[in-house]
Amino acid sequence: MGMTIRKGSWNKGPDLAFAINKRVADAKRKYGQDAVINACLGTLADDDGNIIALASVYKRLDEMDRKVIASYAPIEGEEDYRRLVVESLFGSYKPKAYISAISTPGGTGAIRSAIFSYVDRGDPVVCHDYYWSPYKKICEEFERDFKTYEFFDKAYRFNIEAFKNEVNKNLKNKDRLAVLINSPGNNPSGYSLSDDEWDLLIGFLREKARDKAKRITLIVDVAYIEFAGDGDEQKRFFEKFTDLPDNLMVVVCYSMSKSHTAYGLRSGAAIGISSSKENIEEFEASISLTARCNWSNGTHAAQRILIDLEREENKGEYLKELEDIRLMLEQRADEFVRRAKDKSLTMIPYFGGFFTFVPTDRAFEISESLEGENIFTIPSDKGIRVAICSVSLDKIPHLVSRLAYYVNKTCKNF
Template sequence: KFDLVNFENSVIELAKIQKNLVIVLNNPCHNPTGYTMSTSEVKGVMEILRAACSLCNIILINDIAYMDFNNKVNNFRDFYQDLPSNLLVIITFSMSKSFCCYGLRVGAQIAISSSTETINSFLDASLYTCRSVWSNIPKGGMTLFSNIVLDKKKYKQLLLEQSYMKNMLKERTDIFLDEAASVNLKTLPYKSGFFITIPFDNISDEKMADKLKDENIFTIIIPGAIRLAVCSIPKYKIYGLAKTLKNIITTNC
């Protein structure tokens, strides 16, 4: 589960020594674990932040890049209710996932605050930062986004395709997680999304990568874990994968 105790301790520790505190959450469908916070966990986070605002200014950035592939209803209401004036919430969106167009890096951020002054400062900072760092996002991406969302027929087709791909992901992950359970392969808590993370120990990341390649498994190794991209593995290749990973980990750990 989301470790609210550790989160609170870390927030308070930093809030006591910093004037400003920035917190980034990748929720729902966290990359790389596939974890999605529950409503009670979101409420717990916001309670902690409201209390910590007595110590410093806080900016909470919630990255919802994978939201359209979440298996549950997305409810963000608790992120922006009863906000202290020095708590700024920013919801960030990425088109490359939801619109299935990797590389067209088009995104947006929605700022939420109870303070008009804070929103005005955010707007000024965003304008100057964007213009000075990258100026404009790709025109092709902006055009594609506008053409789809402003056309009811195209937007409806997008939602159908998203639903199809979300179901495809669920089929793949169900197969893998069921087989992982049957061979006692440990995974980090997965709810939905593109990735599943399998922890390992007593072997270096480099050696694990080599052992995986020997079995024609090409994935990303993060410190002490394998990030499995179920978004890019055909369903027929999912079968037996958990057992192979279990054998590799067991043999070398």
């Protein structure tokens, strides 16, 4: 007889990615670093397989006064942090709207807060069917109704009709709905919605918001945005959140984990966007109260690091390092895509982010076979997620070759 309530005991096993990553560590100890390909966990690694920690970030942590590190940050986050998150995230594409940022522990905290605050028990959260698994778990914990639609059509482009159908179906008998989008650099697929696809999505939500009895929230997870394009071009879609109907709210979920290699520092923000000042005041109150009741406040040191890095005299140091790791990831992705094409290996179109994705209905069988060769990936019902962020350039050809061997049984020249 167990003691936890039902919702506290529905998770019957460890997180798949972290369980596989433990086997990666075991294999490295047994066979050596060079004999193992770790395409499992979503952290940037250098060509020697070591996690990348930007010097510009961690130098500031090393030099920071311990009293600052030890102290509480304001519940809503430092004022300068909140302002700089908005400025650095949107760049030159800041929407014309009322905007506010509230500190959260990573992007996960922002997603969790948005789902809790903007849909109620039994309300639908509509998401593409290629998604990060904690989305569903968060909804299950809060008893929100997690719904999915086919993300891609047969040409592997955003399936706008499937999206419309799912929203229509779930709004029919509900007055409140959230749409959850992970783009650019979708996890697990590497796909990014184009400007035209964003226009279709937002145009449709504007249309549904004509019914003023409906409350619609668009939650946008942009964890991989700094690795999904050159410069700031991948941020252009933010401008489309200008002059939205009062009953269409946007919450952007920001994270320092990827952009600042600060996975363990747990710092991010929920950024509310609305044409209504009242909506933003409500956003600030609700997300701050949620913070107080769950994690109290964010990591003070991480907020101070971002504040210092955004100073004009320091910004270039960080941006140079960011550009270097962007280029490293781009080279790995280009090599993967080129080799996949040579081997006739079908993959979801890659636009950016830490992952590529190979669709197959034999993912678990294939991943097990690959693991027998010390190649570690993440299988799912849709296919195989490949964390190119942690695979050195020289190992990409062998990785693709073995993937193609198992996925395409008839492929030659291996």
